Amino acid sequence: MDLGLKGKTALVCAASKGLGKGCAVSLAREGVEVTILARGVEALEATAAEIRAAGGTVTTLACDITTPEGREKALAACPAPDILVTNAGGPPPGDFRQWGEAEWLSALKANMLTPIELIKATIDPMIQRRFGRIINITSGAVKMPIDVLGLSNGARTGLTGFCAGLARQVAQHGVTINGLLPGPFATDRLRTNTKLAADKSGKDFDDVWNQRMMQNPSRRFGTIEEFGDACAFLASAQAGFITGQNLLMDGGHYPGTL
Numbered sequence: 001m002d003l004g005l006k007g008k009t010a011l012v013c014a015a016s017k018g019l020g021k022g023c024a025v026s027l028a029r030e031g032v033e034v035t036i037l038a039r040g041v042e043a044l045e046a047t048a049a050e051i052r053a054a055g056g057t058v059t060t061l062a063c064d065i066t067t068p069e070g071r072e073k074a075l076a077a078c079p080a081p082d083i084l085v086t087n088a089g090g091p092p093p094g095d096f097r098q099w100g101e102a103e104w105l106s107a108l109k110a111n112m113l114t115p116i117e118l119i120k121a122t123i124d125p126m127i128q129r130r131f132g133r134i135i136n137i138t139s140g141a142v143k144m145p146i147d148v149l150g151l152s153n154g155a156r157t158g159l160t161g162f163c164a165g166l167a168r169q170v171a172q173h174g175v176t177i178n179g180l181l182p183g184p185f186a187t188d189r190l191r192t193n194t195k196l197a198a199d200k201s202g203k204d205f206d207d208v209w210n211q212r213m214m215q216n217p218s219r220r221f222g223t224i225e226e227f228g229d230a231c232a233f234l235a236s237a238q239a240g241f242i243t244g245q246n247l248l249m250d251g252g253h254y255p256g257t258l
């Protein structure tokens, strides 16, 4: 299926690795000119090389997207993208009794306010062009909170609520806003969180990793390619009537009927 994305532009945040990378690779394969960013240069350039080797067009930008300076750089490099994929690192696990204002502000900045600032800066040109796709990488925790990830549960639900309202205001202009909610995907983030859990319980990393995998109805973790292709579909011409939605990708982990 031709997704109707050839020649479109995308700003894909936090995309040198993991889920953001999956989105950038899939969009580039569909003919989107992608601008990818992350803090570390090495992985960023390696991902760009992969995209170019596959025939894609990519610009790289080393910045911390959770800072005003980082966002300024990102928007200078890609001021009016047709597609915005928001993403950043997730907050650390812990007990809410240990978190003060600094921890909350850090999570809110990364996982709620940064996406909102980026949306604010890019949505009006999308409205004028009568085409825009905003895809927020959030978490399955928006639908089913994860006890040790209270910072993530709180910040991402705030973003989701804000976007639920905004999506209805801009739908008439051909702009859609949707959330992509990852369950467990085999990325560095999942490895780090699994290692923390293994260390805390005194168990072997591989045992915890495999146990988590076997607890999923699909008996595996998701791949970044699957995630990226879902992102490309939400960005597609065909997905123009899908907005204000939150697509859970978790291998069936969420147990509800709806």
Ligand code: NAP
Residues within 6 Å of the ligand: 013, 014, 015, 016, 017, 018, 019, 020, 037, 038, 039, 040, 041, 043, 063, 064, 065, 066, 087, 088, 089, 090, 091, 137, 138, 139, 140, 182, 183, 184, 185, 186, 187, 188, 189, 190
């Ligand atoms: P990952 O594999 O660790 O990749 C994170 C990417 O984001 C890297 O490219 C990293 O590069 C970049 N990044 C992190 N902080 C950044 C910042 N401040 N500015 C710019 N780039 C930044 O993580 P992932 O698994 O893809 O996770 C992506 C998001 O999805 C996270 O918020 C995570 O919490 C959430 N999530 C993941 C899962 C999962 O199972 N993987 C499940 C639920 C939710 P640099 O470090 O070089 O900046």
